[in-house]
Amino acid sequence: MIEQVATVGIRLPREQSGRFESLMEELKRLVETAGGEVVKEFSQARPRKDPATLIGKGKIEEIQQEIAGTGIKTVVFDDDLTPAQQKNIEKMLRAKVVDRTRLILDIFALRARSREGQLQIELAQLNYLVPRLTGAWRGYSQQAGGIGTRGPGEKKIEVERRYVRERIKRLKKEIEDVRQHRERARVGRQKVPIPQIGLVGYTNVGKSTLLNSLIGKIDEVYADDKLFATLDPTTRRVKLPAGRTVLFTDTVGFIQKLPTELVAAFRATLEEVAEATLLIHVVDAAAHDWVEQQKTVLEVIKTLGAENIPMITVFNKIDLVPEKLRQTLERKDNYCISGKNGDGLAALLAAIEKKLDGGLIEVAFDLPHDKQRLLSDIYRTAHILAQKSTAEGTHFRLLIDPANWKKMSHDVSE
Ligand SMILES: Nc1nc2c(ncn2[C@@H]2O[C@H](COP(=O)(O)OP(=O)(O)OP(=O)(O)O)[C@@H](O)[C@H]2O)c(=O)[nH]1
Numbered sequence: 001m002i003e004q005v006a007t008v009g010i011r012l013p014r015e016q017s018g019r020f021e022s023l024m025e026e027l028k029r030l031v032e033t034a035g036g037e038v039v040k041e042f043s044q045a046r047p048r049k050d051p052a053t054l055i056g057k058g059k060i061e062e063i064q065q066e067i068a069g070t071g072i073k074t075v076v077f078d079d080d081l082t083p084a085q086q087k088n089i090e091k092m093l094r095a096k097v098v099d100r101t102r103l104i105l106d107i108f109a110l111r112a113r114s115r116e117g118q119l120q121i122e123l124a125q126l127n128y129l130v131p132r133l134t135g136a137w138r139g140y141s142q143q144a145g146g147i148g149t150r151g152p153g154e155k156k157i158e159v160e161r162r163y164v165r166e167r168i169k170r171l172k173k174e175i176e177d178v179r180q181h182r183e184r185a186r187v188g189r190q191k192v193p194i195p196q197i198g199l200v201g202y203t204n205v206g207k208s209t210l211l212n213s214l215i216g217k218i219d220e221v222y223a224d225d226k227l228f229a230t231l232d233p234t235t236r237r238v239k240l241p242a243g244r245t246v247l248f249t250d251t252v253g254f255i256q257k258l259p260t261e262l263v264a265a266f267r268a269t270l271e272e273v274a275e276a277t278l279l280i281h282v283v284d285a286a287a288h289d290w291v292e293q294q295k296t297v298l299e300v301i302k303t304l305g306a307e308n309i310p311m312i313t314v315f316n317k318i319d320l321v322p323e324k325l326r327q328t329l330e331r332k333d334n335y336c337i338s339g340k341n342g343d344g345l346a347a348l349l350a351a352i353e354k355k356l357d358g359g360l361i362e363v364a365f366d367l368p369h370d371k372q373r374l375l376s377d378i379y380r381t382a383h384i385l386a387q388k389s390t391a392e393g394t395h396f397r398l399l400i401d402p403a404n405w406k407k408m409s410h411d412v413s414e
């Protein structure tokens with residue numbers, strides 16, 4: 001049976017118009033993604049958050065009366081709750097109380113497939129739990145009060161906390177091992193490195209669909225109309241128009257109020273973003289709040305320390321956008337694409353090529369017959385301007401990364 005859920009949002013003053021609505025709409029989609037159904041929505045406008053109960057006590061009583069006797073046993077708050085707030089509200093509502101962070105952690109736990117993903121999500125969940133263990137214990141001893149509160153109750157929580165702390169330590173070590181393993185694999189894979197291009201963007205903007213289109217396959221990478229369809233990074237080779245190969249990495253999407261526990265735990269995964277040569281920021285032009293989404297993504301990129309990586313912004317789902325908006329976007333020299341029907345992809349690839357070629361140097365040389373093994377490195381890493389067979393081998397004129405050229409140049413004659 002589908003879990004029936006009520007959502008609660010708090011509308012603070014000076015909030016941008018429309019932001020509250022889009023957050024609540026997104027919360028509804030998050031609940032659905034987690035397997036629930038929102039049957040009631042509550043909101044309260046307040047000058048500030050209440051430290052004990054987030055919203056007013058009167059409002060909570062009202063919610064309690066509204067949900068009593070219905071099938072609603074779960075109440076989801078859009079704002080993060082302190083352990084104390086969560087406990088107070090649960091007591092008043094007599095229902096399970098979940099906040100946005102907890103909800104997102106739940107979805108990630110449902111979705112994590114790879115070993116690394118599972119380790120990371122467990123770490124994030126435990127980090128979320130630790131302060132709540134303390135909170136529960138404090139609440140318990142206050143409730144019981146006085147003599148006898150130093151009994152087994154406290155000991156049990158102590159044991160639990162120690163267990164959790166130990167587990168966190170072990171998880172961190174395991175994640176570090178996986179990370180180092182991946183790092184070694186990456187370095188080993190490529191003596192002469194090829195550019196890595198990171199697809200970044202808000203969740204559900206069409207990053208995975210775009211990657212599928214670029215590799216010319218419909219469903220090689222899982223894409224779906226769900227939030228956080230992708231958790232584990234996927235890397236695929238793509239050939240640019242002039243023949244050079246690059247790697248595209250598709251990774252987890254971002255969201256407003258992305259839990260800090262999650263960013264910390266997924267640091268290893270998100271490192272793929274921080275190490276890219278170039279970022280493609282995919283924006284869903286058909287989302288009514290794409291401006292807000294774009295801002296969120298730029299903030300997360302900054303948290304990851306990736307804000308200095310060159311970036312190309314593309315407006316996706318252009319097939320769904322009214323002609324007028326499309327024209328406005330194009331007039332400002334934006335790339336408008338449809339990952340679904342392939343519109344605009346050729347122009348995007350050409351733009352990527354141009355951007356990557358920015359730091360390259362032009363070289364001309366003869367590759368002798370006995371050095372033909374270098375051919376694959378050349379095709380993989382260089383932008384070939386001219387190629388001609390000669391009596392001694394092959395003559396090349398290319399654009400190449402200076403560092404790559406250094407590794408190759410002593411094998412050829414200029
Ligand atoms: N009409 C239209 N739909 C698209 C386009 N690109 C993607 N979609 C749809 O948008 C939904 C989300 O696409 P995904 O590729 O899974 O998006 P994502 O950015 O990888 O999402 P997460 O992995 O969940 O962060 C899917 O239902 C796609 O079919 C497009 O250009 N046009």
Ligand SMILES: [Mg+2]
Pocket residue numbers: 207208209222223229230250251
């Ligand atoms: Mg995806």
